[in-house]
Amino acid sequence: MKIAIIGVGNLGYSIALGILSQKKEIKCKSLYLTKRHLSSLNHLEKVSVVKLTTDNRRAVKYSDIIILAVQPAQLHEVLEEIKPELNPKKHTLISVATGRKIHEIEVVVGSDVPVIRCMPNTAISVGHSMTCISANGNAKDKVECAQKIFNALGETMLIEEELMQAATVICASGIAFWMRLIRATTQGAIQLGFHSEEAQKLSMHTCLGAASLLIDSQSHPEQEIDKVTTPSGCTIEGLNEMEHQGLSSSIIKGLVTSFEKINQI
Numbered sequence: 001m002k003i004a005i006i007g008v009g010n011l012g013y014s015i016a017l018g019i020l021s022q023k024k025e026i027k028c029k030s031l032y033l034t035k036r037h038l039s040s041l042n043h044l045e046k047v048s049v050v051k052l053t054t055d056n057r058r059a060v061k062y063s064d065i066i067i068l069a070v071q072p073a074q075l076h077e078v079l080e081e082i083k084p085e086l087n088p089k090k091h092t093l094i095s096v097a098t099g100r101k102i103h104e105i106e107v108v109v110g111s112d113v114p115v116i117r118c119m120p121n122t123a124i125s126v127g128h129s130m131t132c133i134s135a136n137g138n139a140k141d142k143v144e145c146a147q148k149i150f151n152a153l154g155e156t157m158l159i160e161e162e163l164m165q166a167a168t169v170i171c172a173s174g175i176a177f178w179m180r181l182i183r184a185t186t187q188g189a190i191q192l193g194f195h196s197e198e199a200q201k202l203s204m205h206t207c208l209g210a211a212s213l214l215i216d217s218q219s220h221p222e223q224e225i226d227k228v229t230t231p232s233g234c235t236i237e238g239l240n241e242m243e244h245q246g247l248s249s250s251i252i253k254g255l256v257t258s259f260e261k262i263n264q265i
């Protein structure tokens, strides 16, 4: 694969590091990285496959997978700029711009160009993004390439594009929701006698352990809850009190409110 990342900011840089860490598996022959001010990328200059440039067209010309990682407001301008270099038989566009639909990209570059839309989350910087992927009709056989790239940076799921807004709430905004739950359990642990660093460590690793249990055992959360709720014990008493106070209900309501808001933006 010859890959270009157009707009190597926070996300583009994480994707670049993921690609470089898996360059043999991904079979990355060259990796063009572009941005208008290259100084923050100078340390990558010596990496054999990396080519730094401010010239987006050049990067597109010498690549076949084009990852568009500019801000949503910059996407249209960048698409117009690279359009003359695009060849539908050669190129696949992968956009990570939040909220920008495949159709909006097709309107600029033409519907014959394979277009894939990806929604990673900020955990991509530590290789644990849950990334949702949708593709237009011409890109169906290119989805595997996108999955290879984003599987190097966490997990991927292929979804219908109409679910992309919901996926953005669950996975991208979801990072903030989980952070708040971790903070709340940290505050509880401090009240119960732990110092703040200890409390956060207990909270973070219990959260990681709970998710890992489900991932490894492929069980249902309630099965794991049953294992730790002794009849008349402290866990069920605490859990029921949380539910009386609206734990599940407030989380679901928050997700739905976020979803309603994203659909108005």
Ligand SMILES: NC(=O)c1ccc[n+]([C@@H]2O[C@H](COP(=O)([O-])OP(=O)(O)OC[C@H]3O[C@@H](n4cnc5c(N)ncnc54)[C@H](OP(=O)(O)O)[C@@H]3O)[C@@H](O)[C@H]2O)c1
Residues within 6 Å of the ligand: 006, 007, 008, 009, 010, 011, 012, 034, 035, 036, 037, 038, 056, 069, 070, 071, 072, 074, 078, 096, 097, 098, 119, 120, 121, 122, 123, 124, 172
């Ligand atoms: N951050 C995340 O975890 C995350 C998650 C999901 C989706 N997204 C989406 O991913 C995209 C990038 O987000 P980000 O947080 O990485 O933004 P960012 O840090 O602002 O990165 C965008 C980069 O694009 C470069 N750029 C701007 N105009 C350009 C042009 N004409 N040609 C080439 N490069 C150009 C900028 O660098 P110069 O100023 O040097 O050109 C900047 O570093 C956004 O659309 C965002 O919605 C981000």
